[in-house]
Amino acid sequence: MSIANCTRCDRVFKKLFDRKICPDCIQAEEEAYRLVVDFLDQNPGSNLGQIAEGAGVEEAQILRFIREGRLTLLDKLGEGARVACRRCDTPIASGQYCGACFQEVGNALRDSARGVGEDKERSSSRIRHAETLEEKRGGDSSRRSDRR
Numbered sequence: 001m002s003i004a005n006c007t008r009c010d011r012v013f014k015k016l017f018d019r020k021i022c023p024d025c026i027q028a029e030e031e032a033y034r035l036v037v038d039f040l041d042q043n044p045g046s047n048l049g050q051i052a053e054g055a056g057v058e059e060a061q062i063l064r065f066i067r068e069g070r071l072t073l074l075d076k077l078g079e080g081a082r083v084a085c086r087r088c089d090t091p092i093a094s095g096q097y098c099g100a101c102f103q104e105v106g107n108a109l110r111d112s113a114r115g116v117g118e119d120k121e122r123s124s125s126r127i128r129h130a131e132t133l134e135e136k137r138g139g140d141s142s143r144r145s146d147r148r
Contacts, residue, residue: 002014002015003015004020006020006021006022006024006025007020007021008021008022008025009021009022009024009025011024029061032055032057032061033065033070035055035056035057036051036055036057036062036065036071037071038055039051039054039055040071048062048063063083066083066093066094066095067083067094067095067096069094069095070094071094085097085098085101086101087101087105088100088101
């Protein structure tokens with residue numbers, strides 16, 4: 001367990017897991033979330049300004065709930081409560097990326113990981129080949145320093 005400063009209120013707290021905010025701010029965030037959800041239950045289709053004003057929660061906090069995927073009540077969020085994809089600016093209802101960008105980024109990561117694996121295979125193949133050549137020449141690659 002370590003000590004950290006809360007990213008919201010800057011108070012020192014005992015850090016548990018990867019939480020970057022103190023228990024008091026976590027509790028305040030949960031209360032704000034409940035206020036937003038209750039407001040949306042009573043006022044479906046509200047835009048961001050209406051939600052912020054009606055629930056008494058800052059727009060930035062509501063957008064954070066949407067980005068974190070906590071507000072996924074798609075049928076209850078109005079157009080103005082949507083955020084933009086971080087990659088292409090397409091309007092999305094929750095999260096950080098639209099479906100197309102999410103898939104493209106995932107494919108690029110898989111391709112990149114595959115490339116790293118192939119590089120390792122080629123490298124180990126070259127090492128095995130060098131050891132085989134050394135053995136054919138009658139030497140032992142592990143005793144190279146003895147020959148000098």
